[in-house]
Amino acid sequence: MKHPLNVTSEIGELKSVVLHRPGKEVENLTPKYLERLLFDDIPYLPAVQREHDYFADVLRNRGVEVLYLEKLMEEALKTDELHQQFIDQVLNESKSNLNGSRQTVEEYLHSFSTDEMIRKVMSGVLKSEIEPEKKVHLHELLDDYYPFFLDPMPNLYFTRDPAAVIGNGVSLNKMCEGARKRESLFMDFIIKHHPRFSQHDIPHWYDRDEYYPLEGGDELVLSREVIAIGVSARTSAQAIEKLAKRIFARNGTIKKVVAVEIPKLRAYMHLDTVFTMVDHEKFTIHHGIEGPNGNMKIYILEKGMDPDTLNISERSNLTQTLKEVLGLQELVLIPCGGGHEIAAAREQWNDGSNTLAIAPGVVVTYDRNYVSNDLLRKNGVEVIEIPSSELSRGRGGPRCMSMPIYRKDL
Template sequence: MKTIITLFYFYIELTRTIEGGLLYLDRNGPLSIYSEIGNLEKVIVKRPGYEVENLTPDTLKRLLFDDIPYLPAIQKEHDAFTDSMRKRGTEVLYLEQLLAETLENPAVRYKFLDQLITESKADLCCSRQTLTEYLSSFPVSEMVDKVMGGVRKSEISEERKTNLYELMEDHQPFYLDPMPNLYFTRDPACVIGNGISINTMAEPARKRESMFMDYIIKHHPMFKEDVPSWFDRTSRFSLEGGDQLILNEETIAIGVSARTTPQAIEELANNLFASRPSFTRIVAIEIPKSRAFMHLDTVFTMVDKDQFTIHPAIQGPDGRMRIYIIEPGEEKGKVMIQERHHLIDTLKEVLELGEVNLIPCGGGDEIASAREQWNDGSNTLAIAPGVVVTYNRNYVSNRCLREAGIEVIEVPSSELSRGRGGPRCMSMPIRRSPV
């Protein structure tokens, strides 16, 4: 009898009833993200490589950087970031290693290179065969570094150059552009429950990034079972991971931003609701569409069950905002949308909380909040309830977090911050413990 009772409670814990339907919460697969704050068990990062050294003043704007990081220093800072997570028991996986392991299969590697050259439009300026043969000449791990770091025209011998574009090296020095934004692994994909959203990136410089996670999810040995897909990178509408926050087992917050469109949010909602996972609502939060407020997580992150960071500039007079609660409609493929105007009241409603504390970036001071928001003062990475990783340069925001009872783990950030992204931006959680 004791065994039967135990099994019954185990069954109840792993299931959820929604509109009379029985739903299984799979926490045992390779992916399991049902919150922003559960103990961070496993995360994917990308250590900055020579792709940042292939930045030049002329390409900064096109490649979405404001300055050129110093490679040895940015690598040292990134190592300190990953060490801070390992010390708390997080398993850290590297994107470049996962991709190399995925491409050990020759057939997958050939398909990958063909798609990469097509999406890079490199075949418009160089022989597809020449570039394929050149990249294939390296061991797989070096080939991955080359793909991520960029391929210069000067690397390929003169006798293989057959057109004017190739010969005019000073016109555009790359066959394949470097991908310096890769260390922000948050954006190309987002784990939601036991599935994943492979995102359509908004900016041309980042379009190819989600291709890497697409291949890893479909072909890496770690993901032997089919992983549910909630959004596909071939969508016409852009959606980025910095705008996707998993608040709890039922609720996702998504920013309507310069990088994420309303159409993409509704597309994701329909896919989720049709598949009937545990998620029953999406809270769409409009934020100013500017580079300073790039994603929702640059102005709003969850640090504990009832505490959040916020940049006050996203709120209008009397705290008013445009917020929409999206839920399944009565007809298949239809959703219900309700408008709200106050963030605290909305969070209380959807998370069933009595109180919510918003911790202002820079303490709400006009100068400090603008300065620290530019350096990602609100972009915290929760590694456990009430425990966050932040940049050390945001000392006012960090003090406010500590005064609110949050444990703050600071990491060096002089070079990391040049890319306009913080600890949350630099991490793609794939497993968290239940809260």
């Protein structure tokens, strides 16, 4: 039986990808709780769904199998035991809002069918939607300033971050922010219990119960032998070291992990918001991540003499480092917004550098980033634009919205 996971590059022909179509969780955003839930604005649900459907159709029209997170999850929870186990784990990880109401919420979740329960967990449980006669505690009957028993998960349509496939293994990520910590629970259950994956010995390069945060937007597979990981606002250096040691111990192909430090700003949330690979020797970049004279803090991690050690060497120039680790003679860095002081900042904010390569030299981008898109085309890259007026409000682009699980080898 063919192994279900294979990602040995950023640009190999994309064959299978996991998406999540935005749902009711987006409508459960309100201005008062935007910061808590990591949004800057409230997308209009019918429009954001139309845009996401267009994105999915673009991929299907290019021969990509589109798998939906919610459907995979439903197919994974095929026994009463797993159904109960999932609800238990969700409630355990949501205890800060339950305030003694666990039994009430548990009974409420059990009143739904499996697919409805999964969507309810994703969209959040409002205190007001549980009938008064089912509230058995005084505090449940009193008005409360906070409206949710279970917070919604509006960031879930960015499937890139909670888990990432590297080679034939998976990184089940410890999400940095509280609003997103439960998101990796879905892929954890899918990998362990869905028949497509559970029959295979799938290495875990990282696990969601680790101490240090790591997110998929910072994980880039540059080649069979090299991965790059951003040291960012959401991913720690300690997590990168731990992942590197596990990969070197169990994957005989990957030889180098390139750790790239980027400014810890919301605008530069992950490495893929400022840097992506679009062809064998072509990359997008937002030059705001570079210091004076183009200098950066870059570290190459390689296997040490024993499993618990790493050899770490420092570099300062991204172009030279990429040439070195990828064995390239020439390399093209395509600047977001053409490097213009206004266009670059505007288009980076709208994920002009967050491209999804579906084949070498073929990328999906947001239509709003017309300066960056034009420059990509001038550099010989085929650009497929998708509408983005509502999708972009979540501060993530096509790469953020996709979790590739299978690419053809280059």
